[in-house]
Amino acid sequence: MSKRDFLSTADLSRPELDDLLDLAARAKGKRPGQVLAGKTLGLLFFQPSLRTRVSFEVAMVQLGGHCINLSSDDLYELEPEEQAVMDGAAEEHVKDAARTLSRYVDALGIRSAARSGTWAHDRQELLLRSYAKYAGVPVLNLETSFEHPCQALADVLTMRENLVSLKGRRLTLQWCYHPEPKSLGPTHSILQAAAMMGMQVTLAHPLGFEVDAAVLDRSRKLAQEHGGSVQVSNDRQAAARGAEVLYARSWGCTKHWDDAEREAMVKRSLQDWRVDEALMASTQNALLMHPLPVRRNVAATDAVLDGPRSVIYEQAANRTHVQKALLMQLLK
Numbered sequence: 001m002s003k004r005d006f007l008s009t010a011d012l013s014r015p016e017l018d019d020l021l022d023l024a025a026r027a028k029g030k031r032p033g034q035v036l037a038g039k040t041l042g043l044l045f046f047q048p049s050l051r052t053r054v055s056f057e058v059a060m061v062q063l064g065g066h067c068i069n070l071s072s073d074d075l076y077e078l079e080p081e082e083q084a085v086m087d088g089a090a091e092e093h094v095k096d097a098a099r100t101l102s103r104y105v106d107a108l109g110i111r112s113a114a115r116s117g118t119w120a121h122d123r124q125e126l127l128l129r130s131y132a133k134y135a136g137v138p139v140l141n142l143e144t145s146f147e148h149p150c151q152a153l154a155d156v157l158t159m160r161e162n163l164v165s166l167k168g169r170r171l172t173l174q175w176c177y178h179p180e181p182k183s184l185g186p187t188h189s190i191l192q193a194a195a196m197m198g199m200q201v202t203l204a205h206p207l208g209f210e211v212d213a214a215v216l217d218r219s220r221k222l223a224q225e226h227g228g229s230v231q232v233s234n235d236r237q238a239a240a241r242g243a244e245v246l247y248a249r250s251w252g253c254t255k256h257w258d259d260a261e262r263e264a265m266v267k268r269s270l271q272d273w274r275v276d277e278a279l280m281a282s283t284q285n286a287l288l289m290h291p292l293p294v295r296r297n298v299a300a301t302d303a304v305l306d307g308p309r310s311v312i313y314e315q316a317a318n319r320t321h322v323q324k325a326l327l328m329q330l331l332k
């Protein structure tokens with residue numbers, strides 16, 4: 001049997017997503033036991049992480065397995081391009097690293113969300129896709145610039161726990177100001193997953209912060225197939241009105257992806273794109289979601305992040321449970 005990777009929310013069919021969420025809910029209610037005893041998950045972090053790293057380690061420990069964590073400081077500089085003449089800084093090709101690691105571990109997780117070129121370059125997720133191509137074991141996307149599917153699984157589980165049925169429910173994905181350039185990963189992944197759940201999604205962002213056209217197109221098709229919709233609004237207040245879930249998150253400008261100074265200039269006048277009590281008051285008593293880390297009182301105020309409708313820590317906690325389900329499906 002060929003191995004199965006988990007690189008994108010779009011890798012899942014709706015029945016597979018439902019099965020995964022049901023398994024996660026069961027794993028949350030009652031620990032599944034040592035079903036992955038003797039298994040090892042290799043985690044490769046090329047960027048910092050708090051939630052992803054800890055929740056995967058905890059998931060593996062609860063299932064009786066182990067994790068090995070490596071950061072970019074531990075690894076040789078890697079070459080992902082095919083047929084590269086490796087006379088630059090890269091000491092090792094991903095092909096060799098992936099094939100070697102596959103002899104040691106049972107699955108590999110990769111976080112690689114750095115900006116390393118234009119959007120046309122980074123949207124290809126070269127490092128992750130190269131690992132997936134050459135590894136003989138399942139590869140999991142722990143966030144690229146393009147997708148963060150494990151986060152989206154936790155987000156959908158959190159919404160399902162709070163709203164029960166998601167079909168037809170109103171979700172606003174609200175762009176927020178952030179002084180640093182951010183990945184589109186969490187936004188792309190939850191957009192597609194919410195569309196697959198048949199939600200009515202409004203994507204709210206300032207002009208110039210459009211998401212990837214292929215992801216938007218795929219999300220609209222998924223929504224249509226599952227009885228939902230995807231709309232885009234450049235009006236933050238109109239987009240929040242009547243929302244049942246307000247999901248706050250900043251993301252980068254794909255047009256100026258390789259020019260952080262230009263992006264910072266474009267964003268200078270957008271500091272009012274912040275989630276505060278006034279914005280939340282215009283919603284339909286919406287849940288407040290954010291994948292974290294969050295810039296408090298920049299992206300969203302303390303009052304809403306610490307408020308009664310905030311489920312930000314439930315989202316973070318659910319990372320462990322959805323990842324346990326994912327690991328059991330891939331490794332058992």
Ligand code: CP
Pocket residue numbers: 048049050051052053143151291292293
């Ligand atoms: N949400 C999330 O992936 O958090 P970390 O960057 O801390 O892993």
